[in-house]
Amino acid sequence: MEDITSIRRSLQLLCVIAIFVTAYFAKDLVLPILMGFLLALTLSPLMRTFGRAGIPSGISAVVLVGTAAIAILSLIGASAGTVALWSDELPQMGIQIKAKLNGMAETVETVRRATEEVEKISEPAGGTQEVIVKQPGFLDSAMTAGMKLGGTLVVSLVLAMFLLASGNMFYIKLVQSFQTFTGKKRALSAVYDVEKRVSRYLLTITVINAGLGLCVWLLLWLMGLPGAHIFGIAAFVLNFLPYIGGVIGAAIAAAYALITFDTVGYAMLVPLGYMTLTSIEGQFVTPWLVGKRLEINTVAVFLTVVLWGWLWGIAGALIAVPFLVVFKVVCDNVEALQIFSHFLDSNIRTTNGDIADKATIEDSLHAT
Incomplete structure (x- = not known):
């Protein structure tokens, strides 16, 4: 029996690896x-x-x-x-x-010059021959990326x-694939629940991100930053990246503000305002509109963004969280995947599904 269990787990691990390898190359x-x-x-x-x-x-x-x-x-x-x-x-x-x-620039320049001096000292007397590989031009790279996009x-x-x-064609086909009435009913209920919860979440998040982009646009426009609409669009797209997207957008806005405004102090108000708006959205607006039903712990969110960003780059990072939400809702409705749903949840729940309070958690730890 133990041998069969070990073989089953090994096959499951190989299937997971095969899925990620296929996703990487396909x-x-x-x-x-x-x-x-x-x-x-x-x-x-x-x-x-x-x-x-x-x-x-x-x-x-x-x-x-x-x-x-x-x-x-x-x-x-x-x-x-x-x-x-x-x-x-x-x-x-x-x-x-x-x-x-x-x-800061002078410090960086000093370090660079010192590094060059060390490299010159370590070079052989006869010198070395430098081979330069010509890279594709920016226009060619942009056209290639644009065509793929x-x-x-x-x-x-x-x-x-x-x-x-x-x-409902695919729903009907799914129901027809089950033999018993109980199986048909459970499958149809699960599918409708997945569609309802995920679609509402994705649509709500899209509307929230659009509102955030509009607010960023208006704020930077009022501050006199040229091309403020670009940063509004960037805020809309980058906010699909929790935690990381706001930092990236604020950093880009800060760099552009530095070359636009005369003083560094006023330029730093741009990223400060940007981060303020994203903080308000993340701490108040999204929890109020989305609610607690689809909460996922921050560790799972961060690791998912890193994983899909490594697999598919920026596109993978942007769709990582929506994909994780879909997976979480599927796990909630499939009994065999309940263990994954438990680990992805941001709360610790009791056996009847209620959120456990602090005292219950401490009692469970002491009992263990």
Whole structure:
């Protein structure tokens, strides 16, 4: 019996490793499919509303996905020109930042010169031949990245449209795959619960992030920062990265503010205001609107962002938390996966599912 258990666990571990290896090498295939499913889940509450109004699912799917496509293209179009202009001025921006932070720049320059002197001393008398590998230009890299992003978005949008237009077809097929009435009922209940909870969460978070982006835009515009709308768009996108996204956005805003405003003190008000808004959103707005039902502990969130960021880069980091929410809700509804749901939960619960208080937790530790 122990041998069978060991073999089963080994096979499970190999399956997990195989899944991650496949995800790593099949990024270009899996990523748009995953994004398409997440987009379909996000739009499903609106799809239900259109259905109750008597609008056919095909028309509703085209309208919703078309609106989402227009919104995405509008965001890209609104930021593309300014971002391209900034990319051409990056060297000059770096020089200006060094000039503002003169003391720090001098320290860095001193260390660099000392390092060069050490390297010269350690070189052989005959010198070394330096081989320079020419890298692709910025324009070529940008065009390649733009084409891949465009292809990913097209596949995701088309897949989401087909999923929404199919209505309840996949639910019916899932129910038909079970033999007993109890199994059919349990599967249908679980699927509807997953769709309802995840779709509401994703749609709410998207609206919250859009509101945060608008507030960041208005604040930086009132402070006189040129291109404030770019940082509003960045805040909307980066806020899908809990904890890390706000820091990245504030750092970028701080760097640009340093080369825009005359004094360092006033420039630092930009990241301070940015972080204030993200803190208000994270501590008050999101908990109030989302509630406690989908809370996930911070360690699981951080590790998930790191893992998917390592696997798929920025795109993986951005969809890591929505994917973790989907996985958590699935675990809540599948009895065999309850152990994962328990570890992902941010609270310690009693056997009947209630949140345990501090005294109960201490009693359990002493009893152990």
